[in-house]
Amino acid sequence: MFFSGKSHWVRLLSLVLLVAMLASCTATPTAKPAEPGADNGALQPLVDAAKQEGTLTTIALPHDWCNYGEAIETFKAKYGIKVNELNPDASSAEEIEAIKANKESKGPQAPDVIDVGYAFGPQLIDEGLAMPYKVSTWDSIPANLKNADGYWYGDYYGVMAFEVNKDVVQNVPQDWADLLKPEYKNQVALAGDPRISAQAQMSVYAAALASGGSLDDVQPGLEFFKKLNEAGNFVPVIAKQSTLAKGETPVVLRWDYNALADKKALEGNPEIEVVIPKSGVIAGVYIQAISAYAPHPNAAKLWMEFLYSDEGQLIWLKGGCRPVRFDDMLKRNAIPQDLLAQLPPAELYAKAVFPSIEQLNAARAAIAENWDKVVGADVK
Structure with missing residues (x-):
């Protein structure tokens, strides 16, 4: 699913507070309160029930996305529960379809938990x-x-960035308009199918903001990608670390935390630069939810307890993702100083904007519906 200093986080979280809250009024069961981030025995009945189930089925959790690899391995070691990992590269829409398709199934293809776009x-x-x-x-x-x-509940967020293979790209683009230049022919790619992928849709959304659009008007973003495609600069391939490293998709539009994870994993071979564009800086929140048809509901609840503990939140932060409980943990001095020091400068993210759920839904629908007829590129 990320910068130095408390002031940056205050600004970012102030922006997040503008996001409209989904209101409802029915009370739901909650775990017995524990000390923040600590398992003080209050969760033991849930732990016992989850161990009886023995398995947790996840979907769409690449190990290099928000440091999910460490999260999964830590959870397995901590509780002795097997993790059945489905399709790590699935999109948000595909995660939801997996729940629908397995409503009547308690088998290994039925996800217990999902991590999807806001x-x-x-x-x-x-x-x-x-x-x-x-x-x-x-x-x-x-x-x-x-x-x-x-x-559902937010888990982490980041900003849309350019991930650039410097072994292939001599002049690293600094803004969206740069990507239209002839020198980037056959070089620019998305990290998902914009008809179904939240990450790819947010790239189009960001391009709209940089091209005269607004949080309520994504059409300029579609027109931008039409120009990019007509110029021959757009590569209709779902970019991954492997395609980036091979030079097949040397400029990838993706969340900053995913780009930073690639940079760390590739260790300079090739050299990767992560650029926050000068305009069209958009932030994206992801959310966690438990399937209503979860075959292992107690393991699913325990997974959520783990992710939202201090331990789980720090694992996400190590992966470059800004965890939703960051502000609370910062106030309690629960974030190691060496980890805080690794976060990029706050000024790079000062322009980030956070769409509301209503704006995101409208943008998502417009992009999915109009991508084919406006852009005409079959991303796969």
């Missing part, structure tokens, strides 16, 4: 796809970043 929150409720559950650290999750009834 805009998918209302759909989970409207279609009855999520199970309400409030983790023991619930009160430290900002109110605007969680459904009041516990059907």
Whole structure:
């Protein structure tokens, strides 16, 4: 699914507070409150029930995305529960479809938990796809970043960036308009299919902001990608670390934390530069939810407890993702100074904007519906 200094986080979280909160009024069960981030025995009945189930089925969790590899291995070692990992490269829409397709199944293809784009929150409720559950650290999750009834909750966020293979690209682009230059022919790619991928859709959204559009008007973003495609600069391939490293997609539009993870993993071979564009800086929140049809509901709840503990939040932060409980942890001095020192300068993210759920839903629908007829590039 990320910078130095408390002032940056205050500014970012102030921006996040502008996001409209999904309101509801029904109370839901919650875990017995524990000390923030600590398992003091209050969770033992849940731990025992989860161990009896023995398995947790996840989907769309690449190990290099927000440091999920460490999160999964730590969870397995901590609780002795097997993790069945489905399709690590699935999109948010595909995660939801996996729940729908396995409503009547308790088999290994039925996901227990999902991690999807913020805009998918209302759909989970409207279609009855999520199970309400409030983790023991619930009160430290900002109110605007969680459904009041516990059907979903924000987990982390980042900003859209350019990930550039410097062994191939001599002049590293600094803004969206640069990508239209002839020198980037056959070089620019998305990290997903914009018809179904939240990450790819947010790239189009960001391009719209940089091209005269607004949070309520994504059409300029589609027109931007039409120009990019007509110029021969757009590569209709879903970019991954491997395609980036081989030079097949030397400029990738993706979340900063994913780009930074690639940079760390590749260790200079090739050299990667991560650029926050000068304009069109958009931030994206992802959310967690438990499937209403989860074959292992207790393991799913325990997974959420782990992710929203201090331990889990720090694992995400190590992966470059800004965890949703960052502000609470900062106030309690629960974030190691060496980890804080690794975060990029705050001024790079001062221009970041956070769309509301309503704006995201409108943008997502417009991009999915109009990509083929406006851009005409079959990304796969």
